Amino acid sequence: MDLNASPSPEEDDQLYEEHADFSQNEHAESAVEIMRREREERRRKLKREHHDDGARPYRQQIRNDNNMNQNKTTRYGRIKEPPQGWLDCPGSGEPIDRIVPSKVPLDETFNESVPAGKRYSSKQVVNKQRKAGRDIGLVIDLTNTTRYYSPTEWTRQGTKHVKIACKGRDAVPDNESVNTFVYEALNMFAQRRPPGIYKSDYIQALYSFYHEIPENIVCPPTPEWKRPSDLDLNGEAKEDDDDGNGDAAPSPNHEDDKVITNDDVLGDAVPYDQQDFLRSICFRLLELVPSGRTNAQFPGSHPVSLNSENLQILRQRYYYATWKADGTRYMMLITRDGCFLIDRNFCFRRVQMRFPLRNPNEGFHHYTLIDGEMIVDTVPDLGLKRRYLAYDLMALHSHSKVKLPFSERWKLIDDEIIRPRYHDKGQFDSGAKGSPSYRYDMELFSVRRKDFWQLSAVNKILKEFIPKLCHESDGLILQGWDDPYVTRTHEGLLKWKYPEMNSVDFLFEIGSENRQFIFLYERGRKKLMDGARVAFPDEVDLSSISGKIVMRSITDNITEDKLLEEIYEIMNLPMYADRKAKVHQRSMAHHAQQRRR
Numbered sequence: 001m002d003l004n005a006s007p008s009p010e011e012d013d014q015l016y017e018e019h020a021d022f023s024q025n026e027h028a029e030s031a032v033e034i035m036r037r038e039r040e041e042r043r044r045k046l047k048r049e050h051h052d053d054g055a056r057p058y059r060q061q062i063r064n065d066n067n068m069n070q071n072k073t074t075r076y077g078r079i080k081e082p083p084q085g086w087l088d089c090p091g092s093g094e095p096i097d098r099i100v101p102s103k104v105p106l107d108e109t110f111n112e113s114v115p116a117g118k119r120y121s122s123k124q125v126v127n128k129q130r131k132a133g134r135d136i137g138l139v140i141d142l143t144n145t146t147r148y149y150s151p152t153e154w155t156r157q158g159t160k161h162v163k164i165a166c167k168g169r170d171a172v173p174d175n176e177s178v179n180t181f182v183y184e185a186l187n188m189f190a191q192r193r194p195p196g197i198y199k200s201d202y203i204q205a206l207y208s209f210y211h212e213i214p215e216n217i218v219c220p221p222t223p224e225w226k227r228p229s230d231l232d233l234n235g236e237a238k239e240d241d242d243d244g245n246g247d248a249a250p251s252p253n254h255e256d257d258k259v260i261t262n263d264d265v266l267g268d269a270v271p272y273d274q275q276d277f278l279r280s281i282c283f284r285l286l287e288l289v290p291s292g293r294t295n296a297q298f299p300g301s302h303p304v305s306l307n308s309e310n311l312q313i314l315r316q317r318y319y320y321a322t323w324k325a326d327g328t329r330y331m332m333l334i335t336r337d338g339c340f341l342i343d344r345n346f347c348f349r350r351v352q353m354r355f356p357l358r359n360p361n362e363g364f365h366h367y368t369l370i371d372g373e374m375i376v377d378t379v380p381d382l383g384l385k386r387r388y389l390a391y392d393l394m395a396l397h398s399h400s401k402v403k404l405p406f407s408e409r410w411k412l413i414d415d416e417i418i419r420p421r422y423h424d425k426g427q428f429d430s431g432a433k434g435s436p437s438y439r440y441d442m443e444l445f446s447v448r449r450k451d452f453w454q455l456s457a458v459n460k461i462l463k464e465f466i467p468k469l470c471h472e473s474d475g476l477i478l479q480g481w482d483d484p485y486v487t488r489t490h491e492g493l494l495k496w497k498y499p500e501m502n503s504v505d506f507l508f509e510i511g512s513e514n515r516q517f518i519f520l521y522e523r524g525r526k527k528l529m530d531g532a533r534v535a536f537p538d539e540v541d542l543s544s545i546s547g548k549i550v551m552r553s554i555t556d557n558i559t560e561d562k563l564l565e566e567i568y569e570i571m572n573l574p575m576y577a578d579r580k581a582k583v584h585q586r587s588m589a590h591h592a593q594q595r596r597r
């Protein structure tokens with residue numbers, strides 16, 4: 001039997017459910033009351049044993065009951081056995097700051113098979129901790145079963161209960177579970193709860209989760225209480241074959257073996273509480289005041305389509321251009337504890353990435369927020385490569401940068417993110433850094449800064465650059481060079497799409513009396529386009545497309561020729577001509593300096 005694993009559904013799970021409320025009305029027992037009650041139970045039990053088959057050692061009675069008298073029932077049904085190894089496993093260890101490591105408590109339904117002195121129920125946990133001057137505010141249960149006690153034992157007394165079901169047995173915890181666990185816990189845990197984690201495959205998996213593979217993983221020896229005859233504390237009733245500290249190879253990222261697409265769901269889900277917390281961090285970094293429903297709305301900047309009206313802004317403000325990468329948009333929140341991809345639904349998923357600070361002695365980025373597009377490049381000879389093209393930086397190491405002009409934010413991406421990563425990687429590649437060696441190649445994607453050029457380059461971008469790109473592009477982005485980062489719709493951030501790519505998605509529905517409805521999704525909410533109609537070719541069976549998304553292309557946009565004509569004129573305006581001259585001068589000076597060196 002297993003502390004963590006949920007064995008194949010057992011009859012007693014059912015019985016447990018039925019009796020799970022048995023203690024609902026009980027008051028919190030004092031230590032004296034517990035002692036009295038246990039003494040009374042012991043007395044009753046001895047009497048029963050005597051009556052049944054005469055006195056015999058307790059242990060033997062359990063074994064015999066188990067083997068020969070499977071049907072023996074108690075007031076709770078069949079006798080429930082404690083997990084193997086549980087009886088002699090110490091109850092709780094020394095606190096790690098505010099965390100007390102503890103074995104799983106067993107409720108009263110196990111009393112028939114746990115000698116009174118060995119009992120360890122949630123009440124005893126509470127009493128023991130209270131005596132030590134500690135109140136329990138949160139219980140994190142890592143077992144993979146609900147059969148040991150009912151969470152209500154904690155929740156009804158106001159203690160929060162979180163279940164992170166860890167499989168145990170031959171399987172290591174999955175990424176999502178590990179996500180809630182902290183890397184530094186390994187060392188600290190070993191200090192406070194000797195000997196620490198003694199299963200090498202667990203430690204291997206933890207390291208490989210963080211893409212760090214030490215040369216030699218040293219595991220503490222298996223503790224004495226985990227005797228070889230015992231079964232796995234985390235495993236089902238089956239001999240442990242992984243206690244020999246075997247050297248299971250870390251599982252590398254197999255991304256390369258798979259077909260990768262823009263639609264892949266990347267990273268691991270995070271708990272809701274954590275997501276809420278991270279959302280509030282984003283709001284702070286973007287200098288937004290959270291209010292009601294908007295808290296759940298994606299706060300990233302969003303461009304508007306270029307049209308004959310806003311085309312005029314290009315004459316009033318200084319703009320740069322870039323290709324519009326057609327992948328998946330994510331903001332990325334970089335923290336010391338992981339990196340979070342934030343999608344357009346403002347949902348967070350954790351990916352393991354490494355972002356060292358510019359000064360390597362200062363560690364890693366914490367609360368750096370960037371914006372970009374995840375694309376899949378088809379690289380000749382190398383195949384498909386996932387890349388994150390960072391095009392903006394909103395916060396750096398906890399400091400908001402939204403008010404800075406775009407040109408400075410864009411420079412920060414290179415100076416603070418890309419170059420330090422590049423340098424760090426070089427150190428690992430050259431062997432200048434010791435063990436554990438971080439494996440950048442195990443990351444889900446690489447990170448690059450997206451290029452931007454002066455408007456005069458638009459012709460080249462369209463005619464030469466985009467056709468040679470290794471990923472899709474559906475047009476251009478025109479970015480105000482001096483603009484701050486504007487959250488949500490930014491009227492000054494312009495997108496221009498190829499006419500055939502310019503479309504709007506509608507939801508089409510047929511209601512009663514064959515009435516047609518057309519909806520537009522606005523920030524995830526269905527909005528009825530009152531009075532709007534769609535004309536379909538005659539042969540289309542309307543009922544077959546009801547409930548589906550239909551696409552309408554937009555033809556009334558600025559054509560490529562019109563855009564190029566306009567830009568040609570704009571480039572001759574003093575604002576652009578002056579800046580162009582300055583950029584030219586700077587670049588000449590730079591080249592001259594390089595030549596002198």
Ligand SMILES: Nc1nc2c(ncn2[C@@H]2O[C@H](COP(=O)(O)OP(=O)(O)OP(=O)(O)O)[C@@H](O)[C@H]2O)c(=O)[nH]1
Pocket residue numbers: 302303322323324325326328329330372373391450477493495503
């Ligand atoms: N701001 C900015 N956005 C970019 C850039 N490159 C690609 N984009 C993407 O362009 C999107 C805005 O264009 P839209 O056409 O409104 O969004 P979309 O996701 O391409 O739209 P659909 O194709 O209709 O789903 C942004 O959300 C980014 O995902 C860039 O350099 N800057």
